[in-house]
Amino acid sequence: MADWTDTHFTRDFGVTYPIVQGPFGGGISRVELTAAVSDAGGLGSFGAHHLHPSELDATLAQLSAATDRPFAVNLWVPLPGEPRTLDPRTHARQSDALAPWFRRARIDAPAYRAPAPPDFEAQVEVLLERRPAVFSFVFGIPEPDILAECRRRGIRTLGAATHLDEGLALRDAGVNAVVASGYEAGGHRPAFLRPAEDSIATGPLTAQLSAALDIPVIAAGGIADGRGIASALMLGADAVQVGTAFLATDQSGAPEAHKQMLRSPRARYTALTTAFSGRLARGIRNEFLDEHANADLPPYPQQLWLTAPIKAAAAHSGDAELLALWSGQGAPLLSERRDATEVFEHLVAGTTRTLRSAACR
Known part of the structure; x- marks a missing residue:
């Protein structure tokens, strides 16, 4: 059996194992998790798209202090045409529509404010100054001068594709590796050239990208154990990205309450929804998701801002029916292990065992 850990990805990105921890947006990434995965020999990731520049700077300092191994910081490339603030009319209309859910969460509807998302270019300036080993991004491709500056500073770049068209665009832009983000993946669908609904399943997407690209391809979506990792590697992936198992x-x-749902029979039933953020994302079905299956909702980030108080109250009270229960379709495969280092070691052992068994056959 060939050494499955010796791949284009591990050599180029300076990690021991071709396992990437999926970045979690919305404030649920933690320095402790990123460092644990990196220290175990994988590539830990931190979802930082929600952080304003000063917050991002402090987080990068914490990450650098927590581990001396490579880690990735993930940002969201702004999509053209999306609103940059919340107008009073949309706030009033959607606050009325969400009134039953505010009552359910035992909170008042928030007063109008005009929030703004963090400035992407300012985030990038902080990242370039701090120089993490890897800059990962979703929902598009940064401007050529940003990618050129990453190369000049020795920062590896990692973009996400949901379709072959997007993978080819990332390659042509000079990105160092591509995440094949399959339909099965939990959380947001990071499409940018094709509609998010056109996402391809992980297996076919991985095979297509690995055949077409001469840079590392990282399979993502529905991979939660060693069998999934082994399968992705046999399809041509140079690495895998695991999200739900680390979540x-x-x-x-x-x-x-979210973690308990990931380990419950309910995790068998996921759906794609725009209910929580205004962008299509996969989560475990609950009351809030099902009630908004066919609703006319504001786009991202307006819907995200409007539902944020409900989710915050639900996290505090433990009401899983109001939470964004992001989950991939691999959740029913989760082991009972809860420590991130033990989960990582279990993934490594399972991959080795599966590939050895396949070789014996």
């Missing part, structure tokens, strides 16, 4: 660990910042 359920003690080091994750997900609410405890």
Whole structure:
């Protein structure tokens, strides 16, 4: 059996194992989780798209102090045409529509304010100054001068594709590796050239990208054990990205009610929804998701801002029916292990065992 850990990805990105921890947005990434995965020999990731520049700077300092191994910081590339603030009319209309849910969460509807998302270019300036080993991004491709500056500073770049068209665009832009983000993946669908609904399943997408690209391809979506990792490697992936299995660990910042749902029979039933953020994302079905299946909702980030108080109250009270229960379709495969390092070691051992068994056959 060939050494499955010796891949284009591990050599180029300076890690021991071709396993990437999926970045979690919305404030549920934790320094402790990122460091644990990196220290175990994988590539830990921190979802930082929600952080304003000063917050991002402080987080990068904490990450650098927590581990001396490579880690990735993930940002969201702004999509053209999306609103940059919340107008009073949309706030009033959607606050009325959400009134039953505010009551359910036992909170008042928030007064109008005009929030603004963090400035992407300012975030990038902080990242370039701090120089993490890897800059990962979703929902598009940063401007050529940003990618050129990353190369000049020795920062590896990692973009996400949901379709072959997007993978080819990332390659042509000079990105160092591509995440094949399959339909099965939990959380947001990071499409940017094709509609998010056109996402391809992880297996076919991985095979297509690995055949077409000469840079590392990282399979993502529905991979939660060693069998999934082995399968992805045999399809041509140079590495895998695992999200849900790490989201359920003690080091994750997900609410405890979310973690319990990931390990429950309910995790068998996921759906794609725009209910929580205004962008299409996969989560475990609950009352809030099902009630908004066919609703006319504001786009991202307006819907995200409007539902944020409900989710915050639900996290505090433990009401899983109001939470964004992001989950991939691999959740029913989770082991009972809750420590991130033990989960990582279990993934490594399972991959080795599966590949050895396949070689014996």
